Amino acid sequence: MEKTVKFFEKSIDNFGIYVIMYMVIYMQNYYKTDYTVKSTEVDSNWKMRIDHIVELFQAITGVHSIEIGVDGPTLLKKSNAFWVLTKFKIKIADFPLMDDKLTAETWPTIVKGVRFGRDFLLQKDGKT
Numbered sequence: 003m004e005k006t007v008k009f010f011e012k013s014i015d016n017f018g019i020y021v022i023m024y025m026v027i028y029m030q031n032y033y034k035t036d037y038t039v040k041s042t043e044v045d046s047n048w049k050m051r052i053d054h055i056v057e058l059f060q061a062i063t064g065v066h067s068i069e070i071g072v073d074g075p076t077l078l079k080k081s082n083a084f085w086v087l088t089k090f091k092i093k094i095a096d097f098p099l100m101d102d103k104l105t106a107e108t109w110p111t112i113v114k115g116v117r118f119g120r121d122f123l124l125q126k127d128g129k130t
Contacts, residue, residue, distance in 0.1 A: 033062055
């Protein structure tokens with residue numbers, strides 16, 4: 003079963019452009035979206051900057067938390083708790099380039115007490 007959800011909208015004031023991304027959700031604990039690297043996200047060598055890769059991962063994580071009911075406002079209301087992103091461990095074989103068409107995926111992994119793991123995969127043409 004799949005459904006399409008609007009999960010990211012960003013205003014770029016300098017140009018008056020609105021960027022809207024849609025995500026296709028295939029199952030509750032797995033998210034996948036297509037993404038195109040923009041000129042504003044690359045360095046002088048046309049490679050996607052690491053801060054934009056992390057921003058993409060955070061956007062997907064935010065949507066996933068909303069879909070499974072553990073987003074900030076819901077979790078605070080239900081359990082008087084919240085979640086905080088504390089660190090990333092990223093391995094990059096090749097940085098995506100401007101205009102590359104990517105597939106970004108995320109899913110939860112191990113639970114250790116109050117710590118929850120999350121994995122991400124960013125691919126171009128099916129390659130990590």
